[in-house]
Amino acid sequence: MEVIEAIVTDGIEVEESTATVSTLIDSEKSKTDFVWTLQATWHLVRVRLEMEAEFEQPVCKKKKLWETVAERVNARLRAEACQDATVRAFECDLKWRNMLATYRKNAERVKRLGDHSVHWEFFRTMHQVLGRSYEEIEAQRRAKISNTKVGKAMASKKYTPILPTPTLTAPPLTAIPNRPPQDVLQLYLELQERKLSMWAQQKALEERKIEAINNLARAISSLSRDSADQFSKEPTITDPLSSLTSQN
Numbered sequence: 001m002e003v004i005e006a007i008v009t010d011g012i013e014v015e016e017s018t019a020t021v022s023t024l025i026d027s028e029k030s031k032t033d034f035v036w037t038l039q040a041t042w043h044l045v046r047v048r049l050e051m052e053a054e055f056e057q058p059v060c061k062k063k064k065l066w067e068t069v070a071e072r073v074n075a076r077l078r079a080e081a082c083q084d085a086t087v088r089a090f091e092c093d094l095k096w097r098n099m100l101a102t103y104r105k106n107a108e109r110v111k112r113l114g115d116h117s118v119h120w121e122f123f124r125t126m127h128q129v130l131g132r133s134y135e136e137i138e139a140q141r142r143a144k145i146s147n148t149k150v151g152k153a154m155a156s157k158k159y160t161p162i163l164p165t166p167t168l169t170a171p172p173l174t175a176i177p178n179r180p181p182q183d184v185l186q187l188y189l190e191l192q193e194r195k196l197s198m199w200a201q202q203k204a205l206e207e208r209k210i211e212a213i214n215n216l217a218r219a220i221s222s223l224s225r226d227s228a229d230q231f232s233k234e235p236t237i238t239d240p241l242s243s244l245t246s247q248n
Helices: 002-031 038-050 062-080 089-113 123-146 149-156 181-233 240-247
Strands: none
């Protein structure tokens, strides 16, 4: 009987632990389902631009800064009572990286086609703060690439067009225009930006996994401590036969 009761009790405890852990995972998942409305995005842009000088410091803790950004955005959303969900630091970081990539594409478009070619609502506000720093960064990147062996080879390479062999029935074809090295360099820079964006997204996902695992470990540890405390508080049952024998 004692063995059967132990098996039944263990089964109940396992089911309760599984249900509790699944509830914690569902609640943790619901916390990360933040919807970036237009108003929330505007708050993120303004808060992040206000802290641009802090992010540009040579030595700074970006994680702490993004936590500050999330706190300020949540405070403004609560003050307006427009959203119940709470945004977290890594969500602000990931959203800003995506917006920064969009801003850079629009900045290149403005250089080629002019200001009238961009209709993104956040571009003007971001460009007032990021315009000068972005141009400096791009100039440094181009100078760094041009000093490498690949950049020097691309700059010195001469493209020789291959002319088709003329025939008697058809007129000779025109030469294929050369592709300037600037286009190849621009393609290389765009590929590097995509790699950085993918790396940032993968890093954010890994941080979320690690945080979920830590929460799961804490929940399991708490359940084990509660079970141990409950077992220590249960009264002990004495054997009546042994008590009678001791009295005799």
